[in-house]
Amino acid sequence: MNITVYTIEKSNDKSLDALASEYIKMISRFAKAQEVKIFTKQIALAQTIGEKEARASYTKAYEPFLKGYNIALDVQGTLVDSETFSLFFDEDVHINFFIGGAFGFDEAFLGQTQKIISLSRLTYAHKIAKVVLFEQIYRGLCIKNNHPYHK
Template identity: 80%
Template sequence: MNVKIFTIEKSSDKALEAIAGEYTKMISRFAKVEEIKIFNKQIASAQMIGEKEARASYTKAYESHLKGYNVALDVEGEQLSSEQFSTLFDQDVSINFFIGGAFGFEEGFLSKTQKIISLSRLTYAHKIAKVVLFEQIYRGLCIKNNHPYHK
């Protein structure tokens, strides 16, 4: 199984990257995981212009990666328990998780994904949301593989 996490991110926080790195190692027992950070001149310019332009730039950056089973993280998405989240890994396919930029996603992009989820009704900093997602991926794969981490 391949798991990819796509983020709109221009800078890294070393402490949070270290935590994500630890989860990457733990996840590798069950699946190949890869993080793809995307931030280009078009995104930077669009974010300076406005929300609509920023969302369009995120769609343009992400659209070519819509292969396999695609899950968008959106504040209006479905909230899942950890057990429900683990069912995402029932199919033996490539799973792509997309974390939106500062302005979220265009409806057009969301309509091209197979699932839209919310980690919480709380608002998280982008980098925190990414770490929470890494932990939930590990937890979900542990549930699927009857590993005691979830207990």
């Protein structure tokens, strides 16, 4: 199983990146995981113009990666618990998670994904959402593999 987390990030936070890396290492017991940070000049410019332009730039940046099973994280997505989240890992496939940019996703992009979920009704900074997502991926894989971490 391959798991990729895509984020729209323009800067690094060494402490949160280290935490994400630690979860990626823990996940590697069960699956290959990686993160892909995307931030282009087009995204930076679009974000200064407006929401519509920013969302369009996120879609343009993410669309080439819509292969396999695609899950978008969106505040309006379906809330799932950890047990339900673990069901995403029932198939041995390539799973892509997409964390939206500052202005969220275009409806057109969301329509190209297989699932739209929310980690919470709270809004998180992208870096924090990414760490929470990696923790839930690890937890979900532990549930799937009957590992005691979830207990």
